[in-house]
Amino acid sequence: MLVLHSVGAVGGRVALWAEDSRLPARVVGRLPRATVRHPFAVGGADLRALLDGGEVGELRLRLPSFASGPVASPELVREEPVRRGALRWREWVVPVLWWDGAVPARLPDCRFGVSAKFLGEAVEFGLDLVRRGRVLPVIDGDRTARWRAALSGVDSLRHAALRTSTPASFLAADPTANGGGSAAGVSVDVLTGVLDRLVDREVRRLLSGTTDGADAADGEVVGRWLAALVGDPSVDHAVGEVDRLRHVLGEWAARGLRELPVRTCFRLGSPDQGDPRQEDWRVEFLLQAVDEPSVLVSAERLWRRGDTALRRWVDRPEEVLLGDLGRAGRLYPALDRALAAKRPVELVLDVEGAYDFLTHAPLLAQAGFGVLLPAWWRQPNRLGLVLDATGRGTAGTVAKESELGLRALVDYRWELALGDERLTEAELGALAKAKVPLIRLRGRWVHVDRKRLAAGLAFLGRGGGRMSAARVLLHSGLHPDDAGLPLPLNGVRADGWLGDLLSGEVEHRLEPVEDPPGLVAELRPYQRRGLAWLAFLDRLGLGACLADDMGLGKTVQLLALEAHNRRYGRRPPTLLVCPVSVVGNWQREAARFTPGLRVRVHHGADRALDADCDLVITTYAVLARDASALAGVAWDRVVLDEAQNVKNSATRQSEVVRSLPARHRVALTGTPVENRLAELWSIMDFVNPGLLGSINTFRARFAVPVERHHDEDAAVRLRRITGPFVLRRLKTDPKVITDLPDKIEVKQLCTLTAEQASLYQAVVDDMFQRIAEAEGIKRRGLVLATMSRLKQVCNHPAQLLRDGSRVAGRSGKLARLEEVLEEALADGDKALCFTQFTEFGSLVAPHLAARFDTEVLFLHGGTPKRARDEMVRRFQDPGGPSVFVLSLKAGGTGLNLTAATHVIHLDRWWNPAVEDQATDRAFRIGQRDHVQVRKFVCVGTLEERIDLMIEEKRDLAQLVVGAGEDWLTELSTGELHRLFALSGEAVGG
Structure with a gap:
């Protein structure tokens, strides 16, 4: 395993280097005064092969070290521990790869250190500045033409935040040792240098081949400078003229980036904020103190009597307002009507004009103006679909077997909704007739995309039908693209037991279950709720994953379920599969808590399957060897203890447990997900086969979006599907911890x-x-x-x-x-x-x-x-x-x-x-x-x-x-x- 690092050096250059856990941590004894080579740094040629490019070189880096060698980075897993001692700073020669541009998002067998991640953030910031044109041409002191980042407003804050978060490892290059100046200023200058170098290179790439500016003034200093901005950066001209141009450019840049202490704000007010009969929208003009955003002064107040509140920041705020309105008019031409007034205070609009302003608001905000919009626009209720399912079985009544379980068929129909509120036919008609995407609905203004509305209305024309309960549950967590829907899915609703599952609060809506007669233990309140949850899913024929934290009593809850199910007579046996290390524990716990259960242990060299009992305990290893014999029994329930043992769905024992015939399936584990989401799929596919689709479909819909792209929406959708079947309680939960003793032995x-x-x-x-x-x-x-x-x-x-x-x-x-x-x-x-x-x-x-x-x-x-x-x-x-x-x-x-x-x-x-x-x-x-x-x-x-x-x-x-x-x-x-x-x-x- 490699760990990739980056380090900023003189002139804004960036070098990449890496540590390799497979290289020995060579013990060098007491370090000599002379610099020595880093013992487990990756060679330059290997770095170039890994990144497919770059210039190989060396740098001297100051790194935390022990007497025996450098300290490995936290991301590196060392196979050989380095001998410990006093921690000190030491200088090491490290092979590096001089690198321009972004680092690939993923590299084989490679982790990213904190400095490499920081470089990615800095590069993205620089590229964003170029995309938005936040750059200026300058002449450096060495008479070279460069493009520089133009930082102001929000960009200045982003730059300051980046510089504050610069990791020490990114500053590890000693500038004196590597040809630079004093080391004191390295933390201040290195980020700016990296950004400037990146910006200059990226702008030149975009302007490659552009020579019109140079031709316009060929031979003059300005022409030489323009040519240097797209070609050779050296400005080959008389020193005096170059210096005068540099001075003029510096003043011009300073004026362009000068930030006033106050700025103009535009606040949109909808008609419902005043007289309900009033249909006019108003864009109010205000001035706001940049350092104290809570200080807002309306233009009306400013013109009427002046305002002393802003005098502490600027002498003539009226001039700031007029100047800002003029600049803003270039982005939003409708402001010209307001400037026709001698003392502009607001802009009156109709509903079409209000929508036009809302579409221009991002441009105004990006230019540095304040934009205050109604809450309903900032947090819109999106137009989407609602799936409404109706079944005949309910949680409180005895239903037929065909009406329960994931294969049960339910009636369904689709409806359109704004957020969580379903729309009536009259409201849908009003939306369809609206000329602009803004319409007043149920006493408030809403924004509806007309194309999406038309697609939704067309989809409703398909009508309803019947689908399985499993498909209803799957819809509750599908992305619209996966479900083949033209609009987002705003919700899935159902009645009866299916509605209980979809509610996400099954545990809190369960009917209480008393401690069964065959149980010799007093269940704690949270354990009794766990028993009720298990019994609820058991009655519906739905599998369950009890994922309580260790020490909360998963064993006793499962045994209580066995006693609960057998209180009225004999049933087929339950097969319990567990690691060999806990077979004895299960045997003793069963004898202690449910002495009436007839228990058999199926393992050992001379084992013989005896299914004439209530509970058969076996191990994962035996399960794989005796698969055919165990598959020949019609089990009432199959239980996997420490179910993370089947987290790899491709193993033999995972395939065997999924093939065992059983009316009900239960997985017990404190860690349903250890490393990858595919482990959850493997457990859930045992518990409720087919619920999450195939493993390839699961990876595409959930695993890749969540693990690779940190897609929170995909994570929420996955929890929505699996939530009804996973019960997870933690020791740190106040509702649980009050039920526990102080010390659990x-x-x-x-x-x-x-x-x-x-x-x-x-x-x-x-x-x-x-x-x-x-x-x-x-x-x-x-x-x-x-x-x-x-x-x-x-x-x-x-x-x-x-x-x-x-x-x-x-x-x-x-x-x-x-x-x-x-x-x-x-x-x-x-x-x-x-x-x-x-x-x-x-x-x-x-x-x-x-x-x-x-x-x-x-x-x-x-x-x-x-x-x-x-x-x-x-x-x-x-x-x-x-x-x-x-x-x-x-x-x-x-x-x-x-x-x-x-x-x-x-x-x-x-x-x-x-x-x-x-x-x-x-x-x-x-x-x-x-x-x-x-x-x-x-x-x-x-x-x-x-x-x-x-x-x-x-x-x-x-x-x-x-x-x-x-x-x-x-x-x-x-x-x-x-x-x-x-x-x-x-x-x-």
Whole structure:
């Protein structure tokens, strides 16, 4: 991955350079005084190949650096971390590409740094100035003819805003080192230089081949100057004459750009602002103070008695008014009628004249005049179509199956509307007869485009008919071009259950659902609303995506739905597909909250499908392998937990889940969109197949406009379609957060990989061979050593083996950690990850940094105090790193880390007091958000069994369990066998 940067240099030239994450961050030790080459900058030839042009060169740039090398830009993902140290400014030789013009909007395998984005804004500003003719010809001090930007009014403000936002990286070229003057003025001059160079080049390109001006005065200084403006910029003439011309041009430019402290404003008043019987429109003349826009003085008041309010800015405001009216008359000739009066105060117009003024208003505003227009013109109610659908099923009655679901047919008809207000036949007739696009309607003036009105009336002539409910929903989010409509779609309306879906407030209009009898839990209010929403869509046969934030109880809501549906008798089974790391968690939660459900787990080497139950739990991996067997069952419901696992619609498991037969489909995920909108399409196509069309159609209608062009209208249309089927609640929502406890503690059950299980059993066998002959202290030492080794196995094989082998894909606990952090980071949250093993932290921290393209802090016993304090400061900073890995001993006490809202105990200390102390680094005074605490436990191992022992005697454990694990060494050999034994459910399928 490359990151492209730009830098302004002497003479307004712009250079491009890039960093490459694939190049090694060469450690150079202590930097020499002499300038050295940037270690991971892209070579000049590669830059030219990437951009297909430009002149290769070199620049010396002053960049923030550590002792070992330059700091990588925030956009660069480094595969090899640079050794840290004191931050300082250092000079580096960087290959560059001298570049003229705009940078392409997209480049392959390349991100844009902040300076490259800034260059794009500056170039667009310069091109806009040229397009609008905001340029002036000048002669520079070196007797060269140039075109310069003519900045005044709004353009001056835009230029000032650009200069204020100039990133430091754009100013990194040392002007002294690169042949320029002092470095002090670089931040002031560089943007102006870049703009002037761009403007001059662009105007010359447009005037290429123009020589009429030079021929008119050939041989004279003016003729030489005119020729230099389109050709060679050097003005080859006597020095004295060139200097006099330069002086004259400077005075002329100063007069042209002189900004008066007051300006003339034109305010249009419609007839309804006065006597309703009055049909005249009036353009009122006013003077306005530029620095204080609230100071407005009418021309009538000015002429009647003069006005002292404007005297502080200008001596003779009357002359300003007359001069401005004369200039404005060149843009809007109708003003000449007002100038016939000795003291003009207003211009009286009829409705045709008012519309003519409205069309000229943008020209007047662009020329620097103030234009005040009625609110109905500034925020018009656009003419568009409304789709009105009528069905027979309603939300409060039992409807036939054919009247429900996305395939149900409904009656429809089209209507014309202004904004949200549908037009009657009489109003449509009045609009059709109007001679100008302005007409008074329902007591106010509206603007209607006659061509669009004719197209709308012709479309209404087609009549109505019947269409599917899915098509009605799709219309609610389609662009007019996609829907084949001649006008914008101002709204879609329906009655009954379809109207409830279209309202966008389904959750708030649902009938309450009581906690079902088979549920052994008291649902919180927001969970009860979630159950009602799920039950509502279930009854209609419509799929649902429950996208609640993690920690809000998606599991219990789904189990409550199962209990709700089965309260009157048996139904076909539900298939639940989840990651292998949470199979045990689902099994235990089902036993805890819905003990009446008959649950089967379909995974493992000797698995056999048993559908004679209520709930079958399987994994995504097993689903892909057993696709034909699972597809042979008529499931009542198919549920995807952690549904982001099917975000890639082209994978085998995504294809399989979409092919499973089911009456109802539910997706559970805290991150319905992680990186691309295509992920949402994949989940929604499982939930309600065909709702969003094909993936190619979806990309064209939504993904490309939103992701590439940031089209807010397309995003709104997409939310309108998917909104009824996605329920998303956040911890930060006041309506939800009041229902939550201050600290949410969760046991996160994980499984072992096959490699971990093999190592685990080998460690256990070795211990029991050696313990048979050991007694006393030796026996206790063996037990403690074995427990430590088993915990290392549960963490990761590489921790036990210490062989430097790869980290990814070998640990069920690490896989679950990645899932939790992925959701937390997507929500913008911060997390603390505690481990009692420094070596495990040293494995986890760099792996997470590479996995999530983000910096991960790591604090352990060997961290110096100064570095420790700096880590805490950076983590507490809102813009600092979001993941902090800490060894339990080093980071479990004495730190204030209230920026974290997630605390994860990767391995257990098995002393609640010690764990609580670590948790309290985040959950303490100063913490404003609720904290979620996750304690990772490998199911079917000693981790789960010791956790159960502590939970059964938690109150006593608080008193009698020591700071370590010595109390476990006194167990008998039989008790140790039961404690250490590896059960079948420990291994993920």
